[in-house]
Amino acid sequence: MIRARVQEFTNRFREQIHAGVYLPGDQLPRAADVATEHGVSKGLIQDAYARLRDEGLVETRPRHGTFVTDPSRDQLPWTNLVQRDSAGYIFGATSLTWSVLKDFGARTTTAPPGIDTFLNLDPRTDVVVHEQLLGLPVDRTAGRRKQQPIQLVATFLPAWVVEACPAVTQQDDSPRSIPTLIEESIGGPISWTAHIGSEPASQSDAGHLQVSPGSPAIRIFTVGALPDGRPAEVTVRTLSGQRFQLGPLSLVRDASAAWSPANTAGHLPTIGTPT
Numbered sequence: 001m002i003r004a005r006v007q008e009f010t011n012r013f014r015e016q017i018h019a020g021v022y023l024p025g026d027q028l029p030r031a032a033d034v035a036t037e038h039g040v041s042k043g044l045i046q047d048a049y050a051r052l053r054d055e056g057l058v059e060t061r062p063r064h065g066t067f068v069t070d071p072s073r074d075q076l077p078w079t080n081l082v083q084r085d086s087a088g089y090i091f092g093a094t095s096l097t098w099s100v101l102k103d104f105g106a107r108t109t110t111a112p113p114g115i116d117t118f119l120n121l122d123p124r125t126d127v128v129v130h131e132q133l134l135g136l137p138v139d140r141t142a143g144r145r146k147q148q149p150i151q152l153v154a155t156f157l158p159a160w161v162v163e164a165c166p167a168v169t170q171q172d173d174s175p176r177s178i179p180t181l182i183e184e185s186i187g188g189p190i191s192w193t194a195h196i197g198s199e200p201a202s203q204s205d206a207g208h209l210q211v212s213p214g215s216p217a218i219r220i221f222t223v224g225a226l227p228d229g230r231p232a233e234v235t236v237r238t239l240s241g242q243r244f245q246l247g248p249l250s251l252v253r254d255a256s257a258a259w260s261p262a263n264t265a266g267h268l269p270t271i272g273t274p275t
Contacts, residue, residue, distance in 0.1 A: 002044060005040060005044055006044055006047045006048050006051070007048075007051075009034070009040075009044070009045060009048035010048040010051045010052060013028065013048065013049075013052055014052060014055070014057060017052075017057055017068055022068045023068060024068050024069065025067060025068060026067065026068050027064075027065045027066065027067050027068075028049065028058060028065070028066045028067070028068070030065065031045040031046045031049060031066075032045075049066050052066075053066075053212055053215075056069060056242070057069060059211055059212045059215060059242060060212040061210040061211065061212070062206060062207050062210065062213075063207075064210060069242055075244075075245060075247060075248070076218075076239065076244045076245065076246050076247075077247075078246045078247060078249055079249065080194070087176050087177060088175075088176030088177040088178070088179065088180055089176055089180070090176070091192070091194070091220075091222050091235075098134040098135055098136065098150055098151060099134065099135065099136065099137045100132050100133070100134060101133045101134060101135045101137065101147050101149055102132065102133040102208075103131075103132050104130075104131040104132065104133070105130065105131075106128055106130040106168070106169040106170075107128070107129060108126050108127070108128055108129075109126070109127065109128075109129050110124050110125070110126060110127075111123075111124070111125050111126070111127045111156065112156075114221075115127065115156050115236075118221065118223045118231060118234045119156065119158050119231050119234060120230075120231055121158060125158075125159075126159065127156045127157060127158055127159070128156070128157045128159070128162050128168070128169060129154050129155065129156050129157070130154070130155045130157075130168070130169070130175055130178065131152065131154045131155075131175075132152075132153045132175060133149055133151075133152055133153075133208050134149075134150055134151045134152075134153060135147060135148050135149040135150040135151065136148040136150065149208055149209050149210055150209075150239065150243075151209075151237055151238065151239050152205055152208055152209065152236075152237070152238040152239075153175045153235065153236070153237050153238075154175070154235070154236045154238075155175040155178050155233055155234070155235045155236075156233065156234045156235075156236070157178070157232070157233050158231075158232070161182060161186070161232050161233065164185060164186050165181055165182055165185035165186060167181050167185070168181050168182065175235055178233060178235075179233060182224070182226075182232050182233060186226065186232070187226065187227065188226070188227070189227065190224040190225065190226060190232065190233075191224070191225055191227075192222050192223060192224050192225075193222070193223050193225075194220065194221065194222050194223075195220075195221040195222075196218070196219070196220050196221070196246065197218075197219050197221070198216055198217065198218055198219065198241055199216075199217060199219060200213075200214040200215065200216065200217065201213060201214060201215050201216070201217040201238075201240070205217060205238055209238070209239075209240055211240045211242065211243075215240065215241070215242055216240075216241030216242060217238050217239065217240060217241055218238070218239045218240070218241045218244060218246065219236055219237070219238050220236070220239075221234060221235070221236050222234070222235045222237075
């Protein structure tokens with residue numbers, strides 16, 4: 001019986017979303033209010049919302065509510081081009097500029113699994129991490145009444161880098177400026193490799209990005225190495241996989257895939273006509 005009622009409310013809200021009663025970005029009614037109106041338990045409505053969330057129709061933002069997702073994800077420009085401005089280096093997302101919404105400063109922590117590998121460290125070695133939350137600030141002229149968090153940036157540094165360049169732990173220095181400080185203090189130029197992956201958003205990341213815990217998160221790792229090959233820093237950029245997709249990225253033929261008219265065995269048929 002309960003399962004049938006959960007499905008009933010799931011179907012009802014799904015139909016309303018598809019019919020445009022609730023548009024992308026709209027907040028669904030509070031579960032408690034719906035429960036009171038229909039004489040059912042709050043948990044039953046929460047279960048219905050959970051099913052909608054599993055279908056990708058809604059997302060729960062901690063301390064804010066449940067919102068209809070936008071099926072058209074924003075394109076996150078990504079190239080292998082590294083650029084630089086007065087604030088530091090820019091990787092991949094060359095056309096997007098976001099403000100610092102919160103600076104968590106630098107702290108010492110145990111290197112997370114994967115980060116220790118990138119930095120050639122033993123498991124559970126201490127590192128220094130500098131974190132910032134980036135996004136769009138309040139702008140009432142643009143109709144933005146609340147901050148809109150977009151990206152978490154965390155730069156991990158091994159102890160030997162911090163000892164050689166203490167300035168990297170200063171709160172005034174953003175993660176974007178850290179590679180410049182390393183190059184000036186230890187010696188450069190730094191070269192980078194990028195690694196892109198996806199995993200469920202942690203409770204902490206979900207809270208900062210205002211998405212559902214466990215929802216898809218894009219993680220972009222850039223590993224910076226000194227000329228002698230030693231990895232000196234790893235920066236991790238975390239974004240909502242429900243909101244963003246990477247691309248487009250142009251593919252380049254190598255010599256083995258070079259095209260020649262000789263590859264065409266006769267006249268190419270016109271598209272849409274029988275051959």
